[in-house]
Amino acid sequence: MMNRWPGISLALFLALILSAPACVKRARANLPPSQASRELPASSNQKQSRKININTAPLGELESLPGIGKALAARIIEHREKYGPFRRVEHLIIVRGISDKRFRTLRELITVE
Numbered sequence: 001m002m003n004r005w006p007g008i009s010l011a012l013f014l015a016l017i018l019s020a021p022a023c024v025k026r027a028r029a030n031l032p033p034s035q036a037s038r039e040l041p042a043s044s045n046q047k048q049s050r051k052i053n054i055n056t057a058p059l060g061e062l063e064s065l066p067g068i069g070k071a072l073a074a075r076i077i078e079h080r081e082k083y084g085p086f087r088r089v090e091h092l093i094i095v096r097g098i099s100d101k102r103f104r105t106l107r108e109l110i111t112v113e
Helices: 008-030 040-049 061-064 071-081 089-094 100-109
Strands: none
Touching: 071 089, 089 100
16 A cells, blocks of 8 residues: 655654653653662672773783683783783774673773773
8 A cells, every 4th residue: 555645654753763762761750769779789889890901900800800711811911912002992802702792791891091
């Protein structure tokens, strides 16, 4: 069946897409304070606040990262010794074995200084 008003369907679609973020923001604002801002246990906050510097971390510290074993930690150290320090955390993806998915897991846990 041919659409009589193709512009209207496009306009409705765009209106739906553009209004979705406002609806989500409004729903979050209406949450009770207990659900809107839940605090993590103190041990979780401490683990998240201390980032590992991939330019200075020894083998054991790199191994403590999720998904990083002894071999991958050794490759990270080998890469920084061969090519110098990482300039940005995103450069870790150059190391063989660091997939995009693994990097997304590590991004919040690492730093370069």
